[in-house]
Amino acid sequence: MTSGPIGLDLAEVSKANAPQLIDVPAAPGTINEKNEKNLSFPGDDSSLSASGRKDSIDADGKEYPTAEEVDTLRRVCGTVPWASYTIGFVELCERFSYYGTTVVFVNFIQNPLPPGSTTGESGTHGQSGALGLGQRASTGLTTFNSMWAYCMPLLGAYMADQYWGRYKTIQISIATAIVGHIILIVATIPSVIAHPNGSIAAFSVGLIIFGLGVGGFKPNVSPLIAEQYEARHPKQYIKVQKSGERTIVDPTMTVSRIYMYFYLMINAGALAGQIGMVYAEKYVGFWLSFVLPTVMFLCCPTVMFLMRNKYARRPPTGSVLAKALKLWRLAAKGRWSINPVKTVRNMRADDFWENVKPSRLGSNKPDWMTFDDTWVDEVRRGLKACTVFLWYPLWWLCYNQMTNNLVSQAATMELNGVPNDLINNIDPIALVIFIPITDLFLYPGLERMGIRFTPLKRIAWGFFLGSFSMVAAAVIQHYIYKLGACGNHPSSEECLSVNPAPINVWVQTVPFLLIAFSEIFASITGLEYAFTKAPKNMRSLVTAVFLFMSAIAYAIGQAFVSLSADPLLVWNYTTIAALAAIGGVGFWLSFRGLDKQEDKLNAIPESSFKGRKVSHGGMNA
Numbered sequence: 001m002t003s004g005p006i007g008l009d010l011a012e013v014s015k016a017n018a019p020q021l022i023d024v025p026a027a028p029g030t031i032n033e034k035n036e037k038n039l040s041f042p043g044d045d046s047s048l049s050a051s052g053r054k055d056s057i058d059a060d061g062k063e064y065p066t067a068e069e070v071d072t073l074r075r076v077c078g079t080v081p082w083a084s085y086t087i088g089f090v091e092l093c094e095r096f097s098y099y100g101t102t103v104v105f106v107n108f109i110q111n112p113l114p115p116g117s118t119t120g121e122s123g124t125h126g127q128s129g130a131l132g133l134g135q136r137a138s139t140g141l142t143t144f145n146s147m148w149a150y151c152m153p154l155l156g157a158y159m160a161d162q163y164w165g166r167y168k169t170i171q172i173s174i175a176t177a178i179v180g181h182i183i184l185i186v187a188t189i190p191s192v193i194a195h196p197n198g199s200i201a202a203f204s205v206g207l208i209i210f211g212l213g214v215g216g217f218k219p220n221v222s223p224l225i226a227e228q229y230e231a232r233h234p235k236q237y238i239k240v241q242k243s244g245e246r247t248i249v250d251p252t253m254t255v256s257r258i259y260m261y262f263y264l265m266i267n268a269g270a271l272a273g274q275i276g277m278v279y280a281e282k283y284v285g286f287w288l289s290f291v292l293p294t295v296m297f298l299c300c301p302t303v304m305f306l307m308r309n310k311y312a313r314r315p316p317t318g319s320v321l322a323k324a325l326k327l328w329r330l331a332a333k334g335r336w337s338i339n340p341v342k343t344v345r346n347m348r349a350d351d352f353w354e355n356v357k358p359s360r361l362g363s364n365k366p367d368w369m370t371f372d373d374t375w376v377d378e379v380r381r382g383l384k385a386c387t388v389f390l391w392y393p394l395w396w397l398c399y400n401q402m403t404n405n406l407v408s409q410a411a412t413m414e415l416n417g418v419p420n421d422l423i424n425n426i427d428p429i430a431l432v433i434f435i436p437i438t439d440l441f442l443y444p445g446l447e448r449m450g451i452r453f454t455p456l457k458r459i460a461w462g463f464f465l466g467s468f469s470m471v472a473a474a475v476i477q478h479y480i481y482k483l484g485a486c487g488n489h490p491s492s493e494e495c496l497s498v499n500p501a502p503i504n505v506w507v508q509t510v511p512f513l514l515i516a517f518s519e520i521f522a523s524i525t526g527l528e529y530a531f532t533k534a535p536k537n538m539r540s541l542v543t544a545v546f547l548f549m550s551a552i553a554y555a556i557g558q559a560f561v562s563l564s565a566d567p568l569l570v571w572n573y574t575t576i577a578a579l580a581a582i583g584g585v586g587f588w589l590s591f592r593g594l595d596k597q598e599d600k601l602n603a604i605p606e607s608s609f610k611g612r613k614v615s616h617g618g619m620n621a
Helices: 010-016 033-038 067-072 082-102 105-110 135-151 153-187 196-230 251-283 286-297 299-306 321-332 340-347 358-364 373-389 392-403 405-410 420-448 455-483 493-498 505-533 536-558 569-595 598-602
Strands: 237-240 246-249 501-504
Touching (some): 082 251, 105 196, 135 196, 135 392, 153 196, 153 299, 373 505, 392 420, 392 569, 405 420, 405 505, 455 505
16 A cells, blocks of 8 residues: 655755765764764755855765756766675576576476487487476476565565575575575486486475575575665765766666666576576486586675675664554554545555654654654655555566476477577577667666656566567467467477477567567566665565565466467467556556656655664674
């Protein structure tokens, strides 16, 4: 539930860009209450300098924008710290291991051992396989794996916020995932494959442990990489370009850039892992395609350990989720009605959150209300982000087709020696190419033209592009049925090896390119939105909520398993395309008003409330 517009004016926005007065500093060197008397803010008339300009320069010589400059100056990105790049490399290694392993799941589960093979290798013209359980089984198990991996971030976020902190949680999760990797390797040993029941049992156990590790890693590495910049430059400041133009270095734009290249690292790792392991599976066997990702994964704990004293790290402050829920319940008290329309109207009222601010309640506030007014604004903003994420399952349904049904579709066309599970690498290749183009040319170009391509606009476009990709997949599937010798059953064993549809497999470039562009606008922006809108002591949790939307999509995807086989695949793709298009329209209609509040939401200052007391201050450098 969300409230009405955020009540900040431009003077408050400007003031929020200056150093914040907080009890526990967010970064080394942040000014605290002891220095309050020495501060002057851009919105304070007493700070006028001799030149008539309001003094907005801090002790380090950094100039902050005035209210007018916030509204008029062009915004640019800051410099990404090198510590963020090392975290990006860790993510690259983890994604190499994850995608390098999971890319061969479909063939391992679905297809039988090729004649004369004990490891699953097939050579140039054969089809790799091991257990021969069919397409429905492979779709079901791969869907479960992805759903499990995206449910576990909720647990990983809780452990990070409550007990371990992000850094320690990441290291423990890496150790857990390594155990899962080892068990998966056991399942692919030739002597184990010879007993399919034993192999699938070991595979399933490994899958569960592997997902636990992945789930603890994902919601914590994402905030950690952006916090390296925030620790140094938490607020907007003025930068004079060589041309003499005054610009605003915007932390939000810099965070957007960080997540763009974070996602590039993800896809560089995925690309290398998927291509390499597909050929390892095809020419050596499944055991090698599971061993090599495990070896690469061992780079993660090594880099994290060597950099342990270089990272800006927020210590655990205790989970504040309970207080956030109590706050919402208090705000919702007396607003329920048997009329659902009236209930929604009451929950969206302008005073929904204002009435539960400590300053408003005064002596009537409950004992558990140990936070300040600003934290109420942060919680409101974080819940707005969570409502934005509620639409994401409809987009994830499109994305998830890449890992199962489109892989199977590729196997029914002319491969000409190319492994069917290699084709989906068009997606990471496109991302590696187009992310820098988008960052360096598209977004700055729109900014120079005065077009604010805000996060919510980007997400809406991501929905529509995802829908278009599924339309393309449906058209391809239609022609496979129409032109193939086996008609509506091209996935039968005799057709896969002898009579594929006379369509070149590279026609799948179209849906994969569209998916890639939709990821740039929807997936990357979702990570950015989770970081910038969450309270700082709830970032892992809000990121986990974003990732959990993918798990919901996989759960919904289970309902489509019955459509994930011939002759119903055209219906599968068209239904998902329609859902994504409806989602895009509904998303924009729901949040076009919130889109207008983007700057005000970002300008809410950091609360002094951190959860439990932290004796050594905020971030550890």
